[in-house]
Amino acid sequence: DAGVIQSPRHEVTEMGQEVTLRCKPISGHDYLFWYRQTMMRGLELLIYFNNNVPIDDSGMPEDRFSAKMPNASFSTLKIQPSEPRDSAVYFCASSSEGGGITGELFFGEGSRLTVL
Amino acid sequence: AQSVAQPEDQVNVAEGNPLTVKCTYSVSGNPYLFWYVQYPNRGLQFLLKYITGDNLVKGSYGFEAEFNKSQTSFHLKKPSALVSDSALYFCAVRDVENAGNMLTFGGGTRLMVKP
Numbered sequence: 632d633a634g635v636i637q638s639p640r641h642e643v644t645e646m647g648q649e650v651t652l653r654c655k656p657i658s659g660h661d662y663l664f665w666y667r668q669t670m671m672r673g674l675e676l677l678i679y680f681n682n683n684v685p686i687d688d689s690g691m692p693e694d695r696f697s698a699k700m701p702n703a704s705f706s707t708l709k710i711q712p713s714e715p716r717d718s719a720v721y722f723c724a725s726s727s728e729g730g731g732i733t734g735e736l737f738f739g740e741g742s743r744l745t746v747l
Numbered sequence: 748a749q750s751v752a753q754p755e756d757q758v759n760v761a762e763g764n765p766l767t768v769k770c771t772y773s774v775s776g777n778p779y780l781f782w783y784v785q786y787p788n789r790g791l792q793f794l795l796k797y798i799t800g801d802n803l804v805k806g807s808y809g810f811e812a813e814f815n816k817s818q819t820s821f822h823l824k825k826p827s828a829l830v831s832d833s834a835l836y837f838c839a840v841r842d843v844e845n846a847g848n849m850l851t852f853g854g855g856t857r858l859m860v861k862p
Contacts, residue, residue: 635790674791674837674852687849722790736783736850738790 635739637723643745649711652742655704656725664736665698665708666722674722680706713746720744749774749842751853759859760828768823768856770838779841780821781850782812786834797821808832828860
């Protein structure tokens with residue numbers, strides 16, 4: 632299995648630009664999570680989906696952030712417009728029914744975003 | 748609300764010595780507890796978990812953790828550290844009854860194993 636696949640691995644953009652991060656979960660997994668990691672705030676859960684439906688987006692920082700999961704094999708996290716304080720590593724993780732309960736999340740390699 | 752505390756930002760150990768990375772938690776119900784490891788420029792990898800049963804849990808790479816309900820702790824241990832164990836370690840908790848399907852992660856502890 633290829634694991635959770637994220638793209639791009641690195642993104643450098645200028646303030647005000649739109650950023651789209653992509654994630655392909657492990658086939659058969661029905662939970663998908665977006666996390667953000669920074670030195671200051673550690674690992675934060677932004678949003679998670681179950682069977683492509685957003686369940687909890689209370690961690691999304693503000694309206695500039697949006698996430699979609701149009702099908703079981705693809706999710707996007709969009710930031711529009713981006714700001715320097717959005718600079719972070721964004722992780723996607725997936726798990727299967729029961730995996731969410733047992734906590735065995737499978738993480739992608741992350742997308743490192745730098746907003747200048 | 749559920750929370751996790753990792754009181755040490757960094758733990759330094761000499762290779763071959765035992766290591767302990769501390770974790771305490773707070774939940775209103777019963778906890779599911781986990782340890783994850785993150786190597787540089789990589790995603791988090793699952794190490795081990797406590798769901799129920801034996802308080803001593805064994806996981807990957809020779810790591811183990813002991814669930815202590817009275818002290819609300821779940822410290823990560825290894826009898827003999829390797830240089831390759833150097834990484835960032837995260838403890839996580841899920842309140843079985845009250846937090847839906849979400850894990851709460853601690854702030855992480857950097858483990859440095861020196862030759």
